[in-house]
Amino acid sequence: MFKLLALPSYQDPMPLSRHLWKARLGHRILPDEEGNHVFWLLDASQLPLVQQALDDWQAGRTPEPAKTNPTSLAYRIKKVPITLAVLLLACAITLAFEWLLGPVVFLLVSFTPMEFVNGQVVSLPLSITLTSGQWWRLITPMFLHFGLMHLVFNSLWIWVLGEMIERNQGQVKLVLLILFTALVSNSAQFLINGSSQFGGLSGVVYGYLGYIWLWGRLHPQQGLGLSNALVIFMLGWMLLGMTDFARSLGLNMANEAHLGGLLAGLAFALLPWPKKRKQV
Numbered sequence: 001m002f003k004l005l006a007l008p009s010y011q012d013p014m015p016l017s018r019h020l021w022k023a024r025l026g027h028r029i030l031p032d033e034e035g036n037h038v039f040w041l042l043d044a045s046q047l048p049l050v051q052q053a054l055d056d057w058q059a060g061r062t063p064e065p066a067k068t069n070p071t072s073l074a075y076r077i078k079k080v081p082i083t084l085a086v087l088l089l090a091c092a093i094t095l096a097f098e099w100l101l102g103p104v105v106f107l108l109v110s111f112t113p114m115e116f117v118n119g120q121v122v123s124l125p126l127s128i129t130l131t132s133g134q135w136w137r138l139i140t141p142m143f144l145h146f147g148l149m150h151l152v153f154n155s156l157w158i159w160v161l162g163e164m165i166e167r168n169q170g171q172v173k174l175v176l177l178i179l180f181t182a183l184v185s186n187s188a189q190f191l192i193n194g195s196s197q198f199g200g201l202s203g204v205v206y207g208y209l210g211y212i213w214l215w216g217r218l219h220p221q222q223g224l225g226l227s228n229a230l231v232i233f234m235l236g237w238m239l240l241g242m243t244d245f246a247r248s249l250g251l252n253m254a255n256e257a258h259l260g261g262l263l264a265g266l267a268f269a270l271l272p273w274p275k276k277r278k279q280v
Helices: 014-022 044-059 073-078 081-100 103-109 126-131 148-169 171-193 202-218 228-241 244-248 255-270
Strands: 002-007 027-031 037-041 114-117 120-123
Touching: 002 044, 014 027, 014 037, 014 044, 037 044, 081 103, 081 148, 081 171, 148 171, 148 202, 171 202, 171 255, 202 228, 202 255, 228 244, 228 255
Parallel strands: none
Antiparallel strands: 002 037, 027 037, 114 120
């Protein structure tokens, strides 16, 4: 999101808001510390249309509707190709594992190759992945899920948080964040447990969570942030997964991947990213 303007607390923001919506300019109104009404533009590509809409509003003219609707699902999907690609890959690989090819899929995407020893599946050392050139294995476990609910739960968070990052900061940054958090979370899960029998996007989800939360704290003017209630809920869920109570309920979570992803996301937010150029 991009900050457009702020109206004083005593001024009703709704007339301007209705005007912007008529011009098909998606936006949000959030209060600042002084109680002023801050307008945030959802899609930066619409910045060239904003000035005309504001001029029309000041002149009392009815805006001409834009050709696209920024609130439509089709428009939103078009603006987040990386998030959509991640979800489609996760669905395809999980469905192939659950209903089509079975264990063959698992053996192709697991963090390290596996073999059968005395009738049991044994994960080979990480060195096998690195020396054999099978580098994709460091990332691909994130696409594999165990059951439909596992896939749906992670996909919802990937859509909500991934769309937020991709629309606000672009595709390149999101790809780098995905690769970094997947690498760290997968590595943490394997190195601590010594097994490649894990999968899921939850490490990346917690990477998104840590990144958005810390970035929002460090750069509040850029409109990227999460509510404290959501952060507390997600952290509480992660901590629950580390308890014996969760295991007694049959919740077998990849706790090390969750924690590794969260720390990776926090670290990613601290990197010295170049400042965006102001758009005129």
